[in-house]
Amino acid sequence: MTAVRTVVFALIAASFFHDGRAQATPPEQLVRAELLADVSTVKAGEPFTLGVLLQIEPGWHVYWTNPGVLGLPTAVKFTLPEGFAAGPLAFPTPSRFEQPGNEVGFGYEKQVLLTARVTPPKQLPPGDLRISAKARWLSCKDVCLPGSGELSLVLHSGAAVQRDNERLFDISAASVPVEVRLAPDIVSAEVVDGAKPDAHSIRIQWKEPPTGVDLFPTANDALSVDDIAVRSEGDVTRIDFKITLLKGQKLTAGKLPVVVGYSTRGGERRGVMLDVPLREGGKPQ
Amino acid sequence: MRKSVSVAAIVAVVTLVFTLARAADKPAVGKPAPEFSLQSQDGKTVKLSDYKGKLVVLEWTNPECPFVKRHYEHKTMNTLADEYKDNDVVWLAINSTSNATSEANRKWSEQAGLSRPVLDDSKGTVGRLYGATNTPHMYIVDKGGNLAYIGAIDNDPDGSRDSGKVNYVKKALDELLAGKSVSEPETKAYGCGVHYAE
Numbered sequence: 001m002t003a004v005r006t007v008v009f010a011l012i013a014a015s016f017f018h019d020g021r022a023q024a025t026p027p028e029q030l031v032r033a034e035l036l037a038d039v040s041t042v043k044a045g046e047p048f049t050l051g052v053l054l055q056i057e058p059g060w061h062v063y064w065t066n067p068g069v070l071g072l073p074t075a076v077k078f079t080l081p082e083g084f085a086a087g088p089l090a091f092p093t094p095s096r097f098e099q100p101g102n103e104v105g106f107g108y109e110k111q112v113l114l115t116a117r118v119t120p121p122k123q124l125p126p127g128d129l130r131i132s133a134k135a136r137w138l139s140c141k142d143v144c145l146p147g148s149g150e151l152s153l154v155l156h157s158g159a160a161v162q163r164d165n166e167r168l169f170d171i172s173a174a175s176v177p178v179e180v181r182l183a184p185d186i187v188s189a190e191v192v193d194g195a196k197p198d199a200h201s202i203r204i205q206w207k208e209p210p211t212g213v214d215l216f217p218t219a220n221d222a223l224s225v226d227d228i229a230v231r232s233e234g235d236v237t238r239i240d241f242k243i244t245l246l247k248g249q250k251l252t253a254g255k256l257p258v259v260v261g262y263s264t265r266g267g268e269r270r271g272v273m274l275d276v277p278l279r280e281g282g283k284p285q
Numbered sequence: 286m287r288k289s290v291s292v293a294a295i296v297a298v299v300t301l302v303f304t305l306a307r308a309a310d311k312p313a314v315g316k317p318a319p320e321f322s323l324q325s326q327d328g329k330t331v332k333l334s335d336y337k338g339k340l341v342v343l344e345w346t347n348p349e350c351p352f353v354k355r356h357y358e359h360k361t362m363n364t365l366a367d368e369y370k371d372n373d374v375v376w377l378a379i380n381s382t383s384n385a386t387s388e389a390n391r392k393w394s395e396q397a398g399l400s401r402p403v404l405d406d407s408k409g410t411v412g413r414l415y416g417a418t419n420t421p422h423m424y425i426v427d428k429g430g431n432l433a434y435i436g437a438i439d440n441d442p443d444g445s446r447d448s449g450k451v452n453y454v455k456k457a458l459d460e461l462l463a464g465k466s467v468s469e470p471e472t473k474a475y476g477c478g479v480h481y482a483e
Contacts, residue, residue: 069419069474070475072443072475075445103418103478136443138351140477144350144352224473247469249469249471
């Protein structure tokens with residue numbers, strides 16, 4: 001037993017020394033960012049997808065649009081050639097993790113591809129297309145470190161679209177939350193008012209019971225979503241939660257969009273978007 | 286078997302009681318700010334009740350947190366604390382990080398140019414009592430000893446906002462000093478988590 005331990009220790013030690021680092025990874029390598037596209041050749045007027053791939057050091061994470069109690073949303077800003085228009089940034093369904101102080105965070109581990117649909121102009125002369133992106137994130141484990149990257153990519157314009165990075169973009173697209181009617185794994189999903197004005201419930205019937213079901217409220221500075229309880233029995237999941245308006249804050253919309261995230265048996269992370277209607281009674285007493 | 290069940294039941298009851306106690310005690314705007322007694326960076330004992338009749342700003346801090354660092358680079362806290370100190374506004378920084386010490390707080394206060402107390406709450410007792418979840422996490426205690434504000438320092442978590450920037454603490458202090466009630470008494474704190482002792 002001791003011999004085995006010694007060998008394991010030696011291997012671990014060797015791996016640390018081999019790549020020239022001790023336990024700490026240099027901050028600039030905790031998250032490696034890369035700008036990618038699902039095409040290498042763009043055709044005039046035909047939309048394609050750009051993505052910023054973040055590869056995250058094991059044990060660390062970056063954040064979703066609503067980071068949870070602490071953290072910071074990951075942000076990407078694209079700079080495109082003239083006449084190109086980018087749609088909103090799409091975030092795959094996040095996961096939930098516990099952080100220092102037992103505070104819940106929403107975000108990503110290992111890797112995430114944040115994408116945006118881009119439409120080129122109707123007239124496009126052949127040649128190189130320079131695209132750049134600025135990505136900003138906060139990566140946290142026991143401590144948090146901010147990071148950013150100035151990224152660039154050269155695509156070509158041509159008569160026919162040439163696809164690239166298909167699998168990576170397909171995986172990311174399948175993980176972006178969709179409306180209930182488009183969700184492949186759901187029989188029905190509904191938002192039910194709870195007994196008290198600030199209490200809400202979501203009831204979902206699944207085609208096949210998933211794992212890792214969690215509620216992810218979208219970011220809202222005026223509202224506090226608390227006491228989230230997820231209960232699954234057979235093919236039905238019930239999520240109870242409380243929404244309260246912070247004192248002195250105003251409701252800016254009559255609903256709060258939320259994402260219910262889940263993992264399929266095949267291990268794919270997916271999500272469904274639902275609107276939770278807010279009632280006047282949700283205001284604090 | 287019987288024994289293990291009863292042990293589980295006791296644990297459950299204790300947990301429930303603890304949870305209820307915590308929920309009931311959680312400070313809220315309009316309720317009394319809990320009393321505390323902590324040591325400052327120069328070894329003095331500081332109590333909240335020492336400042337009865339004054340406005341007291343409590344700033345949960347951690348010199349290692351990037352959000353705190355950014356505010357200290359931009360002198361957000363120091364400028365505000367200096368601006369209001371002649372108006373009977375007391376500003377106390379509280380460090381609830383588990384590895385904080387009075388000595389480390391002293392070094393940081395010198396380095397970051399703080400003339401106000403930095404209190405050692407490395408046991409986390411006061412942070413937990415106040416329900417501080419973030420650094421920075423801001424609280425204002427009014428002259429009557431009640432909590433008048435709980436939340437963020439401003440509405441600019443990553444320091445990138447170009448317009449419409451609001452410093453909630455400044456706004457609340459101005460309102461309180463003008464004899465008004467705080468118009469936005471609760472906002473969402475942002476920042477790092479508090480690294481409480483286990």
